[in-house]
Amino acid sequence: MKSRRGIVCRLGSSLAILAGVAAMVTIGASASSAAISKGGAPARTVWLCRPGLADDPCTASLSATSVSATGASQPSSAKDNPKSKFDCFYVYPTVSGEKTVNADLTIQAAETGVAQLQASRFSQVCRVWAPMYRQVTSAGLVKALTPTAKPTLVAYDSLLAGWKDYLAHDNQGRPIIFIGHSQGAAMLIRLLSQQIDPSPALRARMVSAIILGGNVQVPVGQDVGGSFQHIPTCASVFKTGCVIAYSTFGTTPPANALFGRPAQGVSAQSDQTTSTGQQVACVNPANLSSGPSVLQPYFPSASTKVSGVNVSTPWVTFPNLYSATCESLGGATWLQVTSLASGGDPRPTVTPVLGPAWGLHVDDVNLALGNLVLDVALQEKAYR
Numbered sequence: 001m002k003s004r005r006g007i008v009c010r011l012g013s014s015l016a017i018l019a020g021v022a023a024m025v026t027i028g029a030s031a032s033s034a035a036i037s038k039g040g041a042p043a044r045t046v047w048l049c050r051p052g053l054a055d056d057p058c059t060a061s062l063s064a065t066s067v068s069a070t071g072a073s074q075p076s077s078a079k080d081n082p083k084s085k086f087d088c089f090y091v092y093p094t095v096s097g098e099k100t101v102n103a104d105l106t107i108q109a110a111e112t113g114v115a116q117l118q119a120s121r122f123s124q125v126c127r128v129w130a131p132m133y134r135q136v137t138s139a140g141l142v143k144a145l146t147p148t149a150k151p152t153l154v155a156y157d158s159l160l161a162g163w164k165d166y167l168a169h170d171n172q173g174r175p176i177i178f179i180g181h182s183q184g185a186a187m188l189i190r191l192l193s194q195q196i197d198p199s200p201a202l203r204a205r206m207v208s209a210i211i212l213g214g215n216v217q218v219p220v221g222q223d224v225g226g227s228f229q230h231i232p233t234c235a236s237v238f239k240t241g242c243v244i245a246y247s248t249f250g251t252t253p254p255a256n257a258l259f260g261r262p263a264q265g266v267s268a269q270s271d272q273t274t275s276t277g278q279q280v281a282c283v284n285p286a287n288l289s290s291g292p293s294v295l296q297p298y299f300p301s302a303s304t305k306v307s308g309v310n311v312s313t314p315w316v317t318f319p320n321l322y323s324a325t326c327e328s329l330g331g332a333t334w335l336q337v338t339s340l341a342s343g344g345d346p347r348p349t350v351t352p353v354l355g356p357a358w359g360l361h362v363d364d365v366n367l368a369l370g371n372l373v374l375d376v377a378l379q380e381k382a383y384r
Contacts, residue, residue, distance in 0.1 A: 045165040046105040048115055049090065049130035051082060057116040058090070058128035064298060064315035069345045073309050076317075080123035086207060086380050087174045088126035089166065090119040091159060091191075093182030093213075094135060101140030102154045105132040118181060118365045121298060121315075125377045126177055129170065131162030135183055136269075152269050159187050163195065175383055177376055178209035181365050185214025185245075186269035189227050193271075197228045207383045208234060209243045210372055212364040213259055215267040216245035216281040217274075226262075226278050227270070233281050234288045237378035244288065244375060245281040246326070246335035248367055249359035250352060253332040257357050260334035265357075280333045282326035285368040285375060290326035295337070296370025297322060297363075307346040318347045322367060334359065337367060 049058035062078040095110040096103035111132065119128050133155060140151045180188035188211050196202045209231070216233070217226035224232040234242035247259035258265025263275035286293030301316040320340060327336045337360055339349045350363050360367065 045162045046107065046132040047130065048092070048107055048111050048132050049119065049128045050170075051127045051129075056128075057112045058119045058130060059123050060116045060120045061314045062121055062124065063313040064317050065301065065309075065311045065313045066317050066319055067306050067309055067311070067347055068319065069321070069341065069347070071306070071308050071346045073311070075313060078121070078124050080120075081125065082127065084126050085174065086126040086177060086376075086383075087171060088119070088122050088128045088177045088179055088376075089163070090115070090122070090128055090130040091133070091178075091180035091184035091187050092118070092130065092135075093180075093184045094138070094141070096135055096137045098137050099139055100137060101151045102134040102158075103137050105134065105158075107132060117300060118369075119179060121369055121373050122177075122179065122376065125373060125380060129166055131159065131166065133162060133187070134158035135187075149268075155183070155269075156187055156190050159191060160195070163191060173205070175205055175207045175380075177207045177379075178211070180210070180214065181212045182214065182266065182361070183269060185211045185216075186266050189214055189216060189270035189272070192231060193228055197230050203230060203241055206231070207240050208376065208379050210376075211243055211245045213247050213266065213361050214245070214270060215247070215259060215262065215265065215272060216243055217262050217267070217272055217278045218281050219277055220279045223281075226281075227272060233283050234375075234379075236288050237375055238382045239288075240379050240383045243281065244283045244285055244372070246283055246285065246364070247280065247359060247361065248324075248337050248364050249334045250337055250350075251356070251359075252327070252329050253334050253359060254356045257332060257359065259359060259361055260332045262331075275331075279328065279331075282328075282333045282335055284324055284326050284335060285371040286324055288375065292323055292325035294320055294340075295322040295324050295368045296374075297367045298369040299366050304348070306348065309346065317370060321345075321347055321349075324368070 049056050059080045064076045066074045092114050095114045135155050136151045178188055219225045232242050234244050253260040260280050262278040262280055263273050298315050298317050301311040304316050323338050324335050352359050
């Protein structure tokens, strides 16, 4: 059997940029570039994903094959819903391998690939908008892990400009789901705390926020009051205007973990420097609680091989392969992911290929992608 280490390593090469662990070689020519004003600022928003965009990676094929513990396979179909009355605003993680400190606004294969990987399945329940932003690259990240570092502020200001453009010209009062991972999650924490949290009108428009691998903080034992003063963590699918947040690990996060511990690692990019009396939020995406439940993962089949199974669809899913529960120990709070595979199960299992400090960060989104899409669908129903 060929393990799923291939996909983990490939995605790790992209997302490891967050800590300068590896450089990603971007394959393919530029698809678009930003218009630049004389002052060097972007003259318009460059959209990675938006309704009606040609070759939109966020509306790619959603056909999947479900593989059971016995190796039995079954196809499943799903389609994007361009008539949805809800918008998703997606901020992608660190994938730029450009040599500069901050990326430009050129759409390359790295951004297209991660949008398809993380955001496209949400097109079933919302119209996905994803602005390009001048994220901190691998070359610049070492200089950016302080809240006031110029590269971090450049990245945030770029995202803020895209948000304001979208809000002024495209949203038209529609309810919004925010989605972000890693650096994208850190940028969303800043955006929500500065733009949404203080505004009753915008909070009323927010269905939920999915902020993964970004260290959303709350006071110990509480659901609001850390990263956000008015936006709580989600307690059920019948609650809206709230946050789903977690970081995945297979074991207790070590003392030097980049995720799961307040004011560490990626926390610096979201301007969270206080750990006293704080913990990192954990909401189990499988049941929007802290208790155990089963995950519904979705992985790209091109790099996810299962022994003896021919998968011809773009996606593959493994029901009942992983369980998850929120755990707290020694100052860390995380989503503990455990394999339920028994002897003879041909399906591969994720491993923390980037080291203990990273946990299962590379797979934060895809380990629970089916759950997250369902969460959004049910929250939309509750919002109505």
